[in-house]
Amino acid sequence: MPLERFEEVRALPLFSEISEASFSALMRGAYVQNFPPHTELVTEGDPADFLHVVASGWVELFSSWSDRETCMTLLRPYGTFILAATIKDRPYLLSARTLTKSRIIMIPSEDIRDVFDGDSVFAKSIVRELAISYRESIRHTKNIKLRTSVERLANYVVKHHAHAGGGGSFTLDVEKKKLASFLGMTPENLSRAFAALKNHGVEVSGSTILLSDPADLEAFARPYFLIDD
Amino acid sequence: MPLERFEEVRALPLFSEISEASFSALMRGAYVQNFPPHTELVTEGDPADFLHVVASGWVELFSSWSDRETCMTLLRPYGTFILAATIKDRPYLLSARTLTKSRIIMIPSEDIRDVFDGDSVFAKSIVRELAISYRESIRHTKNIKLRTSVERLANYVVKHHAHAGGGGSFTLDVEKKKLASFLGMTPENLSRAFAALKNHGVEVSGSTILLSDPADLEAFARPYFLIDD
């Protein structure tokens, strides 16, 4: 497969600094594929044959146990999954499915491990990526264990409002059902949590969120950089 | 500091395969220190100046927000913390305190990063360690989000019973207050969760747990290798 097709991959933090030889070795067995929405890409417990990179679209990492399911991560370009399993050559701990039409880059795990062994620059990038994901996971756990559902929602709103420019309104980029699962609650409870935030100036209309008093909301949410940033 | 004092460190998975030169470079600025119980070793938000290794004793990694606190990890020898912060040169996301008298090895983060850059064997070890911790964190989150408190306790009991040999009884190695926090509940609720497990043959006497029907308990707990192993 010609390397030109991987220009966008080359630009990713994980690959931008490695040698041309290493990059070629990685891309030789790689391929890019388009998936429709709601397609299960990997299933937890499966062997980690490929490192996946989201090139476009939205991907959900989720997990199931005993008829229950929970959303663990929502991935946009250019997030990777599931690096730790690839490196350790162990089964995936999470399943992945597309939420929207998505383009996914898949690199054979064996190639990742081979290049990792020979290229310390790549090894460094891998570690950086791993460390980021690890810290993200810890933040997620802290959020779940230390906050009530309304507090989690309030902080989610504050964060995404700021990320959208802080203009007093923004649009939810995933469906509420998914957001609820990510925040560790039911869809019904998310509705009620939004209702509870009316007292702090949060108006909901479909997927549009309006903040009439961002300062008040933030005072309630008490965002904390060791959880939310 | 003479290298002989670091024989035990040399044997750790993180250091056992690296060159003598790299090991010397790491140990040059390292030191070993004994701490009494209930000593706060690092505080979340602090800069990550040292990689810590538990040489003996028990260490708790915990986190706080808004007058609440939760236990995130219980570390025995020879666990490390907090590697991700060290590598990324970012603030700690977690605090650490000793639970028992403990001996802790502290290695300057800068040395870790320097050796990491020059020694691909060490880099590989770092990645292995990071991947293990990351996967552990994901399991913890799955446990919290997918199970009720009684289910979490049941699986904890099943796991530690097996780890202790499966002889029908074992001893809790941390106080119940701490266990409750780790499992995401209050101490009161842990008591009631233990009471609920009486129906499945769990007898509690102080820190001794007796299982009269391990098969029944396991059927209730439904341990799952992608969460518990």
Added chain:
DNA sequence: CGGTTCTTTGAGGACCATCAATACGCGTGG
């Protein structure tokens, strides 16, 4: 032995899930 902390038990209430019913949004096909 006294004080401190941990653990347990009880009562009450907050939080959250479940179930059920309705309303809404959206794409499809008539």
Added chain:
DNA sequence: CCACGCGTATTGATGGTCCTCAAAGAACCG
């Protein structure tokens, strides 16, 4: 364009899970 069907979102009623508060008992330590 509208009717229909399907999934999502909301709202209400109810019950279960879990936390808080309080008090008493047990274990630990000086």
